[in-house]
Amino acid sequence: MLLRPLLDLLFPPLCHACKGYIPIKGAEETPPQPFICADCLGKISFLSSPLCTCCGAPFATANGVDHTCGACLSHPPFHTCRSAAVLAGPLQELIHRFKYGGKMHLANPLGLLAFQRLEQFLGEAGGECVVPVPLHRKRLRQRGYNQSQLIGEVLGKKLRVPQVVGNLRRVRWTDPQTGLDAGDRVTNVKGAFAVRDPKALAGKRVLLVDDVFTTGSTLAACVDALRDADVAAVLAVTVARGLQQ
Ligand SMILES: [Zn+2]
Numbered sequence: 001m002l003l004r005p006l007l008d009l010l011f012p013p014l015c016h017a018c019k020g021y022i023p024i025k026g027a028e029e030t031p032p033q034p035f036i037c038a039d040c041l042g043k044i045s046f047l048s049s050p051l052c053t054c055c056g057a058p059f060a061t062a063n064g065v066d067h068t069c070g071a072c073l074s075h076p077p078f079h080t081c082r083s084a085a086v087l088a089g090p091l092q093e094l095i096h097r098f099k100y101g102g103k104m105h106l107a108n109p110l111g112l113l114a115f116q117r118l119e120q121f122l123g124e125a126g127g128e129c130v131v132p133v134p135l136h137r138k139r140l141r142q143r144g145y146n147q148s149q150l151i152g153e154v155l156g157k158k159l160r161v162p163q164v165v166g167n168l169r170r171v172r173w174t175d176p177q178t179g180l181d182a183g184d185r186v187t188n189v190k191g192a193f194a195v196r197d198p199k200a201l202a203g204k205r206v207l208l209v210d211d212v213f214t215t216g217s218t219l220a221a222c223v224d225a226l227r228d229a230d231v232a233a234v235l236a237v238t239v240a241r242g243l244q245q
């Protein structure tokens with residue numbers, strides 16, 4: 001009975017976002033994963049229906065039911081995509097610290113958050129392997145880790161599917177997408193990815209994982225390479241989605 005309070009004293013459950021103490025109601029209760037307090041969770045705009053059934057973009061419909069958006073109707077994408085929440089507030093700060101501040105341990109709360117919010121999509125998607133969006137080896141050396149791979153690891157464990165690293169590769173150095181408009185983003189990453197061993201992925205339902213969806217151009221370039229490798233389907237998942245106003 002006293003174990004829980006003792007553990008809390010030694011290892012207080014703190015919110016990854018605000019560093020505040022997460023109160024535990026019952027003595028036996030374990031702290032709520034993914035260690036983000038109710039206050040911070042309340043400030044995260046989670047994405048929910050109505051969404052585009054293909055690209056996952058939120059858009060208002062009269063009856064609140066999911067539909068295919070105009071862009072996906074005119075150019076049906078090979079893949080479907082979902083993101084857990086809007087890139088803003090505490091989630092944006094968490095991702096920034098995770099990606100640029102060396103806080104690798106934040107992969108766990110971010111991956112769990114994506115898993116919990118996208119559990120239905122992930123369950124129905126039937127992904128047979130996780131493929132993270134790769135970094136160019138120069139960027140990997142600079143950062144020391146691939147943030148998408150760390151999130152992919154969490155998702156793969158939860159879904160009990162293997163993560164395939166090193167097959168989808170970034171074969172060309174690209175400038176950061178930040179600051180580029182949608183058209184330049186597409187040109188910047190076009191042909192930047194390739195699959196080294198297509199046979200290993202052919203016929204598989206691939207769960208493509210990235211941390212952030214901005215315009216979707218990076219994901220689309222990865223999808224092109226995976227489609228060339230004859231995968232059966234690409235189900236893309238990102239933790240956050242930047243919404244263009
Ligand atoms: Zn908090």
Ligand SMILES: [Zn+2]
Pocket residue numbers: 052053054055056057068069070071072073
């Ligand atoms: Zn769409």
